[in-house]
Amino acid sequence: MACKLQGALTSCHSRTTKFKYQKERAAIVMPKAVVTPHTFKTKLPELNLTYVPPPPTPSLDKKALETVHEKDLPTNTSGKFGRFGGKFVPETLVACLSQLEAEFKNALSDHAFQAELAEALRDYAGRETPLYHAKRLSEYYKSRNNGKGPDIYLKREDLNHGGSHKMNNALAQTMIAKRMGCKTVVTSTGSGHHGLATAAACAKLGLECTVFMAAKDIDRQYSNVRLMKLLGAEVEAVDGGFRDAASEAFRCWVGDLEKKYHLTGSAVGPHPCPSMVREFQSVIGKETRMQALEKWGGKPDVLVASVGTGANALGLFHEFIGDGDVRLIGVEGGGLGLESGRHSSTLAKGEVGVYHGAISYLLQDDDGQVIHPHSIAAGMEYPGVGPELSFLKESGRAEFCVATDEEALDAYEKLCKLEGIFPSLEAAHALGTLDKLVPTLCDGTKVVVNCSGSGDKDAAIVFNRRFLDKQ
Numbered sequence: 001m002a003c004k005l006q007g008a009l010t011s012c013h014s015r016t017t018k019f020k021y022q023k024e025r026a027a028i029v030m031p032k033a034v035v036t037p038h039t040f041k042t043k044l045p046e047l048n049l050t051y052v053p054p055p056p057t058p059s060l061d062k063k064a065l066e067t068v069h070e071k072d073l074p075t076n077t078s079g080k081f082g083r084f085g086g087k088f089v090p091e092t093l094v095a096c097l098s099q100l101e102a103e104f105k106n107a108l109s110d111h112a113f114q115a116e117l118a119e120a121l122r123d124y125a126g127r128e129t130p131l132y133h134a135k136r137l138s139e140y141y142k143s144r145n146n147g148k149g150p151d152i153y154l155k156r157e158d159l160n161h162g163g164s165h166k167m168n169n170a171l172a173q174t175m176i177a178k179r180m181g182c183k184t185v186v187t188s189t190g191s192g193h194h195g196l197a198t199a200a201a202c203a204k205l206g207l208e209c210t211v212f213m214a215a216k217d218i219d220r221q222y223s224n225v226r227l228m229k230l231l232g233a234e235v236e237a238v239d240g241g242f243r244d245a246a247s248e249a250f251r252c253w254v255g256d257l258e259k260k261y262h263l264t265g266s267a268v269g270p271h272p273c274p275s276m277v278r279e280f281q282s283v284i285g286k287e288t289r290m291q292a293l294e295k296w297g298g299k300p301d302v303l304v305a306s307v308g309t310g311a312n313a314l315g316l317f318h319e320f321i322g323d324g325d326v327r328l329i330g331v332e333g334g335g336l337g338l339e340s341g342r343h344s345s346t347l348a349k350g351e352v353g354v355y356h357g358a359i360s361y362l363l364q365d366d367d368g369q370v371i372h373p374h375s376i377a378a379g380m381e382y383p384g385v386g387p388e389l390s391f392l393k394e395s396g397r398a399e400f401c402v403a404t405d406e407e408a409l410d411a412y413e414k415l416c417k418l419e420g421i422f423p424s425l426e427a428a429h430a431l432g433t434l435d436k437l438v439p440t441l442c443d444g445t446k447v448v449v450n451c452s453g454s455g456d457k458d459a460a461i462v463f464n465r466r467f468l469d470k471q
């Protein structure tokens with residue numbers, strides 16, 4: 001099917017009457033400074049080099065790994081990842097996005113910005129987050145296979161202030177909003193984790209915050225909504241789902257480009273939004289590499305993360321894209337099953353199209369209309385996925401699979417009972433693939449699962465489904 005121009009950001013513009021364009025924004029000169037990604041200094045202890053990595057798993061696509069090396073990865077300076085990404089927006093918005101890109105690059109090469117961000121991540125968010133050896137979960141799987149199986153570790157993003165990985169990006173981007181002189185931050189949220197992180201970061205920096213959220217998500221994630229309001233944010237209810245809340249946030253931003261900053265928490269949207277989110281989330285993978293070295297003197301063999309739009313998956317994967325011996329596995333929301341049509345499995349069932357300003361995989365019908373996705377996890381319910389993940393799928397560098405609602409519920413309960421940890425239902429999708437993945441892995445394989453968020457927000461949903469519905 002030909003590439004469909006469905007719901008590009010242009011549609012947001014057409015409903016706006018107040019649009020203003022600042023000429024000087026277009027005149028911003030792009031900095032020539034070399035972008036040096038921020039590195040976190042952790043003192044490494046003596047390395048234990050006795051760890052011998054297990055042989056590659058039989059299902060590993062060796063051909064794909066041989067052909068994809070870091071040098072082959074497309075540059076993201078143009079916002080294109082292979083044929084994905086780009087900036088499909090009205091001409092007048094291009095200047096604003098260019099200014100945003102310039103500010104982003106300036107911030108990356110500005111030591112003062114990096115120092116302030118590092119301090120905020122450490123003292124406010126509570127980084128670094130632990131790489132936790134889930135011993136009882138590992139034992140559970142080993143006990144089903146004569147005591148053999150992988151060692152499972154959790155990257156505890158749920159322990160960040162605000163309860164998720166979303167804080168990493170929200171802190172950095174609110175700092176950029178302030179540098180740009182914007183007084184109000186607008187955003188959208190599905191699970192409420194990104195809304196909560198943004199509301200908190202705005203309170204910290206003295207910025208106003210408006211969060212757009214689907215009415216049905218306000219209902220099912222109310223504990224996060226309550227906190228957003230207590231933190232001083234305005235929460236605007238939107239008909240439809242997370243995708244409609246995202247469109248509404250774009251419209252609000254386009255209505256007042258001078259004063260408002262659109263803070264995306266998803267790895268989607270026009271360039272530079274996906275690259276910014278990926279960059280600010282990449283701390284997850286950088287820490288994981290150092291923590292793996294400290295703990296077993298090697299790299300992880302397999303990384304697993306849930307895929308809503310790709311923020312937490314890219315955050316974990318990006319550091320390891322050039323390490324062909326590390327498997328990258330993304331898990332999409334399988335909802336009621338792929339054949340039911342009621343799922344959020346964009347990479348499994350989507351086709352290439354344009355949505356929210358970029359080319360990517362997208363769930364759409366034969367007429368190019370975007371299909372309403374479904375997932376028990378509000379944060380997985382987006383009909384698209386980020387361009388970088390789309391590229392990683394197409395190049396074969398990353399593998400993707402799905403976990404259904406029921407599998408996520410099972411994983412939530414399992415982690416509660418075996419480890420005393422309650423994962424968000426989004427993170428429970430990553431854990432929900434372990435039943436199928438673990439039997440294919442060799443003894444001693446080091447698996448890191450991104451526990452992207454805390455599941456207190458989902459306790460009522462799981463409790464009702466697992467206890468009340470069965471009475």
Ligand SMILES: Cc1ncc(COP(=O)(O)O)c(C=O)c1O
Nearest residue numbers: 308309310311312379426452453
């Ligand atoms: C805790 C958590 N994990 C995962 C996701 C999925 O989004 P993404 O794929 O962009 O990380 C969300 C989205 O809201 C979330 O709140």
